[in-house]
Amino acid sequence: MSEFSVRAVAEGEQRACLDVLSQALHGKAASDETWAKMAPSWPAAGKFAAFDDHGTPVGIASSFETELTVPGGRKLATAAVDGVGVRADWTRRGILTAMMAAQLEDIAARGLPLAALHASEGVIYGRFGYGAATYGKSVLVERPRARLRDGVGRDGMVRLVSPAEAVECVPALYRRFAGERPGFLARPVMWWPGFFDRIVTGDEGYRVAVHSGSDGDDGFVVYQTIDQRDRQAPERGALLDIREMHAATPGAQAGLWRFLLSVDLVSAVTGRGRPMDEPIAALLTDPRAVNTTEVIDDLWVRLVDVLAALRARTYGTAEPVVLEVLDRQLPGNNGRYVVGPGGVDRTTADAELRLDADTLASLYLGDGLFSDLVTAHRVEVLDAAAVARADVLFHTARAPWCGTFF
Structure with a gap:
């Protein structure tokens, strides 16, 4: 049986390590074109990998540095763990444990008080000191049953923006939302290219709408419409699915919901991982038009x-x-x-x-x-x-x- 060693990833090794992660998550190896786009967002810094005795990576634990808002509004330096995986033929040999230990020791040595991740499985990360610290709800809002109360969401306007405009305005908008809600994560410059390449400028039909209030742009939503028509229901409306929505004020949030619920030829609006206290039902004349279909753990936190x-x-x-x-x-x-x-x-x-x-x-x-x-x-x-x-x-x-x- 081959032995393995765990060490920091060196420059030039990132692509091979990304391929290990993709394979562990049942994805495909990155093409040359894909890697060219991803490389700036996947530096060697913050990455630890397990290597076999031939120097081939067989496991990866990746992180990048950001800030997390904690109760009271302070932004605390945090290691965001953005990828952990072990190649299928190397599992059950202690590689994950060894990589997580090396990563935690490195995070502590760098003086970062927190680490955070999104868990692919709920039973893995508790033993490494992580706990589910935020939750989100999945919602389904029925149309045309969902009508907003008079005056709700009318203080402002919403416009659709092109992908090129979104690349310019959305990061700046997101920075405006760094308020006092605990759990809010800053998005460093290296985070954005992956978001735009995969979502906004990709070929999956996502659109971006921006809300403007009295103080200028103050909210945005990224969404796509999914065709639900089939032979049995050729007139069925599309499903409008929210990828993400952020707003600086409750009024901007309500304005974005008003826009989404006004899109023609849509039978329902859905969103996954929305805030647990988002008062969608309170905005509507018929609160039963909103269904919470799922509650899921979101951000897992580790006090380093x-x-x-x-x-x-x-x-x-x-x-x-x-x-x-x-x-x-x-x-x-x-x-x-x-x-x-x-x-x-x-x-x-x-x-x-x-x-x-x-x-x-x-x-x-x-x-x-x-x-x-x-x-x-x-x-x-x-x-x-x-x-x-x-x-x-x-x-x-x-x-x-x-x-x-x-």
């Missing part, structure tokens, strides 16, 4: 530096609580932390609640409650009075949401 991450966010008004954190991958995080509205510090005081790193990560952005995870036996209670205080301290009024796939 627990103290720095806890200190970066704000907390609700409650008496402090002492947490004991257990981190098997990064033992430097092990210990007790006193968390309160006035700040966070390490402490030698008796722990009131004990939890693993992945559980803390799932609560970090403000989604979920300690009390629910007590019921799930993911939080050990040493002082029953601390549970309610922890709920108040960590939970946020606005649901965390990412809205960026990577």
